[in-house]
Amino acid sequence: MKATELRSKGGEELGKELTDLMRAQFSLRMQIATQQQNNTAQLRKVRRDIARVRTVMNEKASAK
Numbered sequence: 526m527k528a529t530e531l532r533s534k535g536g537e538e539l540g541k542e543l544t545d546l547m548r549a550q551f552s553l554r555m556q557i558a559t560q561q562q563n564n565t566a567q568l569r570k571v572r573r574d575i576a577r578v579r580t581v582m583n584e585k586a587s588a589k
Contacts, residue, residue: 526574531581539585543578546571 531539550571556562 526577528577528581531578532584534581536582536585539578539582543575543582546575546578550575 531542534542550568553562553568553571557565557568
């Protein structure tokens with residue numbers, strides 16, 4: 526997911542995206558803890574996507 530894609534979304538869509546990413550992060554953490562997930566790089570991608578969404582949300586909030 527790119528920041529330019531996120532900037533085109535509204536606040537409500539960003540909130541939903543953040544919720545979905547947080548659930549995905551939790552699921553991946555549980556899979557890694559129970560050794561069901563071998564691809565630990567996927568967790569890193571999700572964490573960075575969460576950071577991107579939060580950054581865009583903060584940019585939009587400070588622009589008001």
